Amino acid sequence: MITCTVTYQLDPAKLDAFETYAKVWIHLVNKLGGAHHGYWLPHEGANDVAWAKFSFPSLAAYEDYRLRMADDAECQRAYAHAAKTGCIIRYDRTFSRPVLEGATPDELGL
Structure with a gap:
């Protein structure tokens, strides 16, 4: 599995527009074969940073999603909404792989 974390810099005056955008992308990623884990919007602290996480079974599956x-x-409507409202100033994508299974301390070998 590959997980994409998107870090957004937002226009703090346009958080409502970004939240609408976020809700649409949850639907779209799931529709196109991914598993969206949600968005984290500003609450306390920096008021212009948000994150999203979504996963695909493999990097090849993610690349297929990007093509589709x-x-x-x-x-394209979602992208047009972001462009029209100016809610997103910039974003970065980072890819990681999750560790989802625990282990006992005996596996440390110490």
Whole structure:
């Protein structure tokens, strides 16, 4: 599994527009075969940073999503909303792999 974390810098005056955008992308990522883990919006502290996390079974599955997303009319509407409202100033993507199974301390070998 590969998990994408998107870090957004937002216009703090346009958080409502970004929240609408976020809710649409939860639907779209799930529709296109991913598992969206949600968005984390500013609450206390910095008022212009948000995060999203979503996963795909593999990097190849993510790349296929990116190709299909480019041709999907609903995805293009979401991008147009962000452009029209100016809610997103910039964003970065980081990819990671989750560790989801625990181990006993005996496995430390100490």
